[in-house]
Amino acid sequence: MATRRGAQGWEDGSLRPMLPQAATAADLPRGEGWGAEVKWDGYRVLLGPAPERSRRPGLRLLSRTGQDLTARFPQVAPLADLVADGSVLDGEVVSLLDGRPDFSALASGDPAAVVRVVVFDVLRHGTADVTAEPLTARRERLAGLPLPACAARSELFDDVDALLVATEQQGVEGVVVKRLASPYRAGTRSGDWRKHAHRRRRTVLVGGWRPVEGRPGPPPGSLLVGAPDAHGDLRFLGRAGSGLGAALAHAVGSRIADAGDRGTSPFADAVPAVDRRGARWCEARVRVEVAYRERTGGGRLRHPVVLGLREDAEPDPWEDA
Missing domain, CATH: 2.40.50.140 (Nucleic acid-binding proteins)
Known part of the structure; x- marks a missing residue:
């Protein structure tokens, strides 16, 4: 369900309000022009620079409802250096128990879990709004970013069926399939992104x-x-x-x-x-x-x-x- 309630985006007017793009629950397409990613079991966030007036300069995390989650996940603070130039990234905060995402551990703040951000898109690269670029171009930009140890890139696969089997066997939540030529449509639910959850x-x-x-x-x-x-x-x-x-x-x-x-x-x-x-x-x-x-x-x-x-x-x- 697309939502725009109470969002406070970054100060560049062309990207405001800035909310994550959502995926549609639908049959997953296959073939050329589509790429598949793991559907992570965590908190979806946009990561960008905190405004100059903020009490916590550096990194800012916004949820898909516009809620500021920065203070909740201090483990990912090293990403502040990566967005200091104005960059804005899309990703998922996950808690890993025995190497697998565990939503209950994330929601409860289980100290035994390892908190990481899985990054899968770039909305702004430095001062440039890149949401109109195709996903392939945005992924190339992501590949060139030096992510700190608290973050990882989400891999993009071309074999949807193999990823479906692997994620189900490993107890991961599911799969998202994305149109490689699609722009980033902030705050909307688009058929260019389609999801399947095993549970x-x-x-x-x-x-x-x-x-x-x-x-x-x-x-x-x-x-x-x-x-x-x-x-x-x-x-x-x-x-x-x-x-x-x-x-x-x-x-x-x-x-x-x-x-x-x-x-x-x-x-x-x-x-x-x-x-x-x-x-x-x-x-x-x-x-x-x-x-x-x-x-x-x-x-x-x-x-x-x-x-x-x-x-x-x-x-x-x-x-x-």
Whole structure:
């Protein structure tokens, strides 16, 4: 879902507001004119210079909703030298556990994980806006940049099927296929970038919670989650309790407390009695990432697992499969 809410881009007017280009979930094209990359399981960011008035001069990280994530990931501060000339890069912050991206470790700040940025595009090279250049030209610019140890380039492959097999075998999230001749379309979802995830994932809103059985209060034992539909109404997606370990449950509970309680359900549709029994309702402001097998005919998520808090992305719309 393309989003432009609250973005603060870099000061060059031609690149403002500057938000990452999004990929469309669709059948993956093959053949000449297309390249495939690993779909990384992390926080999508744009990396560029901090404004001169900033309290933290050097590097600035913006999420795909325009949120400043600079302070959250001090491990990637060495990239400041690379963008000091005004360059702006597109990439993904990932946490690596045993060499593989782990979103839960990233969301929780697991100290055992290694934080890295995988860089896959260049939007501005020095003072030059290069978004109109084809992807192949932007990738050549990326190849010439001396990345520090906290960063790596995302490789571009020509065999989509081989990459699909390899990423599934290695437990990586999925694949993105990009048109090699395409420009960079900031802040939009384009068919020039198409994605496939091996596991279904989405960002959802928490509209209520149920305590652990036998305990009267927080932390939550399960979450009642939903998604906004095309009319802006919050629609019920189901109850998710798997994945809520002690640390994550306390973190989510703290955010729910900040969001505020409410006396009635925020969902526009009726919550089944089996789910609402003992439920506490809250303002639907807390976002979490969930994995699930599929959606039922009624729209519920089947076997949802809570992966972590999601601060860098808007909730996926109800209409998304």
